[in-house]
Amino acid sequence: MPALIAPLLLPATYARWLHLLIGMLFAGIVLLVYPGTEGISTGRMVLTCCAVDVPLLCLIALVPAVRRAEGVQARLLLVPRREEAIGIAPSASWADRGRTACWLVARVALGTALGVVMIAAVSTADAAVGPPFGPRALLAPAVLFALLWLAVLAGRLQLSLAVRLLGPSAAERLAAAELRAERLLERNRLARELHDSIGHALTVTVLQAGAAREIADPAFRDKALEAIETTGRRALDDLERMLVLLREAPETAATEQPGLDRAEELFAGARAAGSPVDAELDVRSGELPGVLSREAYRIVQEGVTNALRHAPGAPIRIRGAVADGALALECRTPRTGPGGGGRKGGGKGLRGVRERAVLLGGECEAGPDGTDWVLRVRLPLRLGR
Structure with missing residues (x-):
């Protein structure tokens, strides 16, 4: 009833x-x-x-x-x-x-x-x-x-x-599915950006703070605090840019995404953290498309961050050059640094590097090479090559 x-x-x-x-x-x-x-x-x-x-x-x-x-x-x-x-x-x-x-x-x-x-x-x-x-x-x-x-x-x-x-209709459902896929890809991209930028900044900050506590030299301590301040400001700029994107307000002013021409800032932060960096980037200004330069910067940043995290104090060797219509990047560091701590399998950072490489039509390798850990990435200058 x-x-x-x-x-x-x-x-x-x-x-x-x-x-x-x-x-x-x-x-x-x-x-x-x-x-x-x-x-x-x-x-x-x-x-x-x-x-x-x-x-x-x-x-x-x-x-x-x-x-x-x-x-x-x-x-x-x-x-x-x-x-x-x-x-x-x-x-x-x-x-x-x-x-x-x-x-x-x-x-x-x-x-x-x-x-x-x-x-x-x-x-x-x-x-x-x-x-x-x-x-x-x-x-x-x-x-x-x-x-x-x-x-x-x-x-x-x-x-x-x-x-x-x-x-x-079928066309409307297809358009809605494409829109959902685009939003999902955008969220994944933002997540990678936050992981790479903030993760690198936190790694450098922790290493600098630890070194400043262990070493009693006032000059070194001042230099470490300066490096922490610089890295923190850069991380705040990146975070502000991400928040602007999340708010979907492109008209709001925000910092531009860094390109490979700013890689020296990464190397300076790593040197300040106590890891010698031997970097040779044979890339002329304006030679790379904008998106490729920005993604290459994030890839190098992830390589440096992994080296600082898993082998603090160990030398880092960076090589980059354009040859045969592609950008080749290599980051090499000993598998164990002066601070100890062997390196284990790649986490979310390396997964993000692989995703970036695949989306740009390239390829990525990461793993042990003798006594070193090597990250190699090859990115074509144009899709389809």
Whole structure:
């Protein structure tokens, strides 16, 4: 019994009923305008509605904004479980206009049919019941119950038609999937940027602070504090840029992403942390595309950060050159540094380096080479090479 009563108590049932009655109202207004209701039989009335309403609705469906208006109205009154199941985009193709025309015709036809059935049922029941307190008056609740359930079923049918005819087209679903993929890639990119930038800054800061605590030389301590301040400011700049991107406010001023021309700053920070750096980057200014220069900087940054983290105090050897249409980068460091601590398998940082290389059409190798740990990356200057 509760299953029979519960749908009748839902606000969605009466919102859908209103949506259906709007369709009947449209047909009624058109019928009043032409040819009128005086002296017309029911059969002729139905034929006239088909002959006049259907072409008129098809013409209305040609307007792209109609699909948007119908989608918004259907979301509000038909109350779908998922709003995205009913689209609110204007018609973008003739297929969309055709589906919109089918929806308008089905909506008016279903609403009109429900209205006619309800009017006929009420009229018949009123004639059959007789006096208010007669024995046949008990039929009134049953008729009302049946009409309410008819509205429930018609509303569910209307919702199903809306999902099928107003739902996103294949092109819209593909565009939505591409948008989701782009957002996911952007989030992954931002996560890599934060990991590379902030991870490097924290590594340098920890090493500098530890060295300053162990060495009592005031000059060294001042130099270490200066390096910590410089690294912290750079990390704050990177963090500010990431926050601007996350807020989706490109008009806001933010620091530019560093390129390979700023790699010397990385090497200076590593030297200040106590690790000798032998770097040779045979790359002329402006020789690399902007995106390649920025990604190469992050790759070198990850190589230096790994060397500082796993072999603090050990020498770091960086080589970079452009040859055969590609940028070759190599970061080499002993597998164990003066501070001890052998190097284990790559973590998120190396995974990010591989992802960067693959996205740029290149390749990445990382692993032991004799007594050294080597990170090699090759990035083509142009995709397809």
